[in-house]
Amino acid sequence: MDIAAVHNLKKYFNAGVRQVKAIDGIDLSIEKGKLTAIIGASGSGKTTLLNLIGGLCRPTEGTVTVDGVDLGTLGEDELTVFRRRKIGFVFQGCGLVPELTVRENILLPLALDGSWPDAVFLEELAGLLGLTKKLDCFPCQLSGGGQQSTAIARSLLTKPAVILADEPTGSFDARTSRNVAGLLKMTAETFHQTLVMITHNLELAQLADHVVCLRDGRIAQ
Numbered sequence: 001m002d003i004a005a006v007h008n009l010k011k012y013f014n015a016g017v018r019q020v021k022a023i024d025g026i027d028l029s030i031e032k033g034k035l036t037a038i039i040g041a042s043g044s045g046k047t048t049l050l051n052l053i054g055g056l057c058r059p060t061e062g063t064v065t066v067d068g069v070d071l072g073t074l075g076e077d078e079l080t081v082f083r084r085r086k087i088g089f090v091f092q093g094c095g096l097v098p099e100l101t102v103r104e105n106i107l108l109p110l111a112l113d114g115s116w117p118d119a120v121f122l123e124e125l126a127g128l129l130g131l132t133k134k135l136d137c138f139p140c141q142l143s144g145g146g147q148q149s150t151a152i153a154r155s156l157l158t159k160p161a162v163i164l165a166d167e168p169t170g171s172f173d174a175r176t177s178r179n180v181a182g183l184l185k186m187t188a189e190t191f192h193q194t195l196v197m198i199t200h201n202l203e204l205a206q207l208a209d210h211v212v213c214l215r216d217g218r219i220a221q
Contacts, residue, residue, distance in 0.1 A: 003032040009062035024217035037208035044214040067161035088155030088163040103135040
């Protein structure tokens with residue numbers, strides 16, 4: 001069963017007098033509960049594709065469907081709410097708020113939505129990610145891996161339809177990269193989550209159930 005899909009997806013940018021075809025006619029289905037890795041050289045369109053699936057930008061042409069909803073039918077306010085409730089994001093830079101504790105950072109999407117957390121689920125997440133004794137710490141008190149674990153917990157807490165991870169290990173050494181990628185895969189499998197991960201690391205891509213290689217805005221055959 002597919003949880004997300006794109007059809008004839010295109011995203012073009014104007015760069016002076018030149019048109020850049022960042023995504024140039026892609027058809028792709030994301031299977032529910034699986035890890036899909038997107039690989040490709042710099043400039044191949046990986047991040048643009050992830051941003052389109054996540055509703056962070058609008059396509060030039062084509063459709064993006066997530067959890068049965070065509071994102072093109074949503075207004076900006078509706079899209080913001082949909083992203084908050086249905087899509088979890090994990091970025092290379094973690095994106096934590098330094099003035100908030102680990103607990104507050106994890107709870108932030110729910111707080112913005114005016115929702116109450118599932119205390120049992122939060123406890124389970126914290127235990128699985130090694131954060132139980134760090135919930136009252138601030139991000140600056142954590143290692144890079146601990147900060148990324150916090151970002152992973154935040155992305156999972158809302159139980160989204162899909163988690164999108166953009167080079168989540170890109171700023172770490174090889175050992176920490178393997179640990180973070182392993183945590184992502186483990187938590188996704190434990191909670192039956194769908195994960196789409198951009199990576200330039202072919203070793204990490206081997207963890208995926210499905211690998212998509214982009215070249216010049218298209219899926220390489």
